[in-house]
Every structure is written in C-alpha cells, then in structure tokens.
Amino acid sequence: MKIAIFTPNYAPEMGACAHRVTYMAESFAKDGHKVKVFTHLPHYPQGKVYRGYRYRLFHKSVHKGVEIYRYPTWASHSLKAWQRAVAMLFSVLAMLLCLPTFLRFRPDWVWAQSPPLPIAMLGFGCAKLAKAAFALNISDLWTEVLNVFGVLSNSHLLFKALRKVEIFLYKNADLAIGQSQEICNYIQDYRNKKQSILLYRNGIHTQNFTHLDYKEKTEIYQIIYTGLIGNAQGLLDLCQSLNFSDLGAALHIYGSGGERAALAQYVKHNKHKGIYLHEPVSKKQIPQLLAKHDAVLIPQRKHIIGTVPSKLYEAMAVGLPIFLIGKGEAAQLLKEYPKAYIMEGGDIGQLKMAITNAIKNQVSVKNTDTHIQKFEVTDFYKILIYQLEQLKKL
Numbered sequence: 001m002k003i004a005i006f007t008p009n010y011a012p013e014m015g016a017c018a019h020r021v022t023y024m025a026e027s028f029a030k031d032g033h034k035v036k037v038f039t040h041l042p043h044y045p046q047g048k049v050y051r052g053y054r055y056r057l058f059h060k061s062v063h064k065g066v067e068i069y070r071y072p073t074w075a076s077h078s079l080k081a082w083q084r085a086v087a088m089l090f091s092v093l094a095m096l097l098c099l100p101t102f103l104r105f106r107p108d109w110v111w112a113q114s115p116p117l118p119i120a121m122l123g124f125g126c127a128k129l130a131k132a133a134f135a136l137n138i139s140d141l142w143t144e145v146l147n148v149f150g151v152l153s154n155s156h157l158l159f160k161a162l163r164k165v166e167i168f169l170y171k172n173a174d175l176a177i178g179q180s181q182e183i184c185n186y187i188q189d190y191r192n193k194k195q196s197i198l199l200y201r202n203g204i205h206t207q208n209f210t211h212l213d214y215k216e217k218t219e220i221y222q223i224i225y226t227g228l229i230g231n232a233q234g235l236l237d238l239c240q241s242l243n244f245s246d247l248g249a250a251l252h253i254y255g256s257g258g259e260r261a262a263l264a265q266y267v268k269h270n271k272h273k274g275i276y277l278h279e280p281v282s283k284k285q286i287p288q289l290l291a292k293h294d295a296v297l298i299p300q301r302k303h304i305i306g307t308v309p310s311k312l313y314e315a316m317a318v319g320l321p322i323f324l325i326g327k328g329e330a331a332q333l334l335k336e337y338p339k340a341y342i343m344e345g346g347d348i349g350q351l352k353m354a355i356t357n358a359i360k361n362q363v364s365v366k367n368t369d370t371h372i373q374k375f376e377v378t379d380f381y382k383i384l385i386y387q388l389e390q391l392k393k394l
Helices: 016-030 081-105 117-130 142-148 157-172 181-188 235-241 260-268 283-291 310-318 329-334 348-360 369-374 380-393
Strands: 002-006 034-040 059-063 066-071 109-114 133-138 175-178 196-199 221-228 249-256 275-278 295-299 322-325 340-343
Touching: 002 016, 002 081, 002 117, 016 034, 016 066, 016 109, 034 081, 066 081, 081 117, 109 117, 117 133, 117 157, 133 157, 142 157, 175 181, 181 196, 221 283, 221 310, 221 348, 235 260, 235 348, 249 260, 260 275, 283 310, 295 310, 310 322, 310 329, 322 329, 322 348, 329 340, 340 348
Parallel strands: 002 034, 002 109, 034 066, 109 133, 133 175, 175 196, 221 249, 221 295, 249 275, 295 322, 322 340
Antiparallel strands: 059 066
C-alpha cells in the first residue's frame, strides 16, 4: 500500500503531534508499505526553524524507510488572528510545492493531521486529485481551541469559515481518528453510522517503561513538568503564584514554547522559589527522567474538549503521583488512578494543599503492569492498516 501523510510537524520536532505521526509513518514503512511525508521545515515548539534547515526552500531526507519532504513555513507564536491567518496561508501555499511529487506517487491513502485545518484541507484536496481514500487524524478540535483562548470569537468571520471547513472534513473523511473519546464522540455528530471512527490515544510504548532506576527519597520533594511551555499550560502564572520552597518542594520544568523566554526571566530573578528551568529532552529520555522525581505536574489553563496530555499516560506508566489542574476526559482517566490529585477548578490554593498532602503521605513509587498495558499503543498501526485495507475494498 502507498500512503501519503500531510502534517505540520514531524521528527526531529518535539511534542505529541510529531511523535504520533512519526511513529505511525515509521510503523507503516517497517511493515512494508511505501510512505511519503509532506511537512514543514522543523520549527516546533520554539517558533523558529531549526538550525540546519534555515534559509531553505525545500529539504528531502529518508529515515527508517520514510521519504520526508519539507517545505517553508511561517513560524510564529502570535495569538493575533490576522497573523495566524497570514501564517496559515503562507504555510499551505508553500506546501503546494509538493504537488508534482505527490501526483507521481499516486498513493492509495492520504493521511492528514488536523489541526491545522488548512493542511488537512490540502490533504483532502490531494486525495481527490489522486482518487485516493482519505484519513483524518484529529488531535484537537481546533476551532474550539481558538475560541477558548480568545484567538477568535465565534462571531468572527474567520472563525465561521474555519468552522465550516472543520465540519466538512469531519463529514467527508473516509476514516476519522481521534486522540480521545471526547473527540470521537464530538465528531460522531457529523458522521453517519457507517463511517468509521477510531480512538487512538497517544499512549506509551511499554519497552520504554521497564527496568527504570527510581529516585531515592530526599528531603526536598521533587516535582517535574515536561512538555510545551505556552499559553495553554499557564506555567508562568502558576510559578508567579506559588513558592515551592516554602512547601519543602522543588519544581523542575523541561520544555520549550512561546512562554519559555518570559518564564526563564522570572525564574532567574526568583531563585528562592524552588523553580528550575531545563532544556527540553527527547521522548525516549522521559521515562527515566520521570523516575528520578517524586511527582508530575500537569497544568491546563482552560478546559478544551478532547484534550488529554500525553504526559498523563507517561506519569501513570512510571507510577508517579500526578497533580492535574484540569477537567474533562483527563480528569476522568485519573479517577481510576490511586495517586492522582485532581484540581478541576484550577485553584492555586488547591494545588498547594495537594502538594502538602502528597509530601505528608508519601507512598512508594513503582510502575505496574496494569497501568502500562492499559495505554499500550505499539500495535495500533496494525489495527489502522486493517481498517484502511477494508475501507479500500468498498
């Protein structure tokens, strides 16, 4: 089978989207399928193109059997609607350079990542040109995200246009794949009962969570956060509101994003608060890094339907206590986990009390087969290939 993938992010970029799509592409190739990925020059989450890729109009490489074609992008962290619109328009126009290569390839399936919607729409259009089937991989309900964070109001013309595109894609994809049950339930309203929807959580790979070297108990309670440092997480506000040293704790932050520079300045001038900012680490390093800490912090500034941070699965697999500031499906998943402290209201006072209680009632940290196997995703691509083959026969 020949598969073309349209995505805004791909390795060596970090983040759930890049990891998820890279894993699927490499799994397809390993299974003997021909795979081409059409994406941008790597820029996420820093908001600027990586060194080694700058000032290029095009970059081609082959890694683990996957052919990767990269095109320019307008990398930006801006929350202004007009800047977002210009950046999206530029990025999708640059991706049109892939058309000659795509049409020569003539794939059986086109897999497109959403968000962003323009890239997904380009994937849909290319699928029609090649008379290929179309699979839509949905990580977020994008218009909901833009509205919740005040980027676009639901009365804005751009919001209404994007909303129509979003619903069109949900209705017309031959196969829809959601990263959470909330997303699957949401898009089901726009699809008939015969149209397939698959739940594909970010999950974990079990081989990365065995034989970990766990931290010995120390006087200072070590809390870790790994991931994006942006508006959606609200880490800067959290750090400004809480003194971890006063609680007998320390917060270690590993990551990058739009708020990293501001957070770095705050940490530099407030060393007494027990907050430490580190460089981001690779996905493979995270299990052992988590095991060297006492607990994991997972903050969400606002609730977005369908959002389940991938770090939640990693923390459960390691067996660490989890401080979740958020609600929705993430909170529901954690209600079955005995070491969870859930603060649905996002109140800093609740977090302070939760950390105090966790320090007072420290339990042994150890991963369990139950939690590891529950979110295992290693063989998902085989299920997906079966679905693609069955739908292709229709």
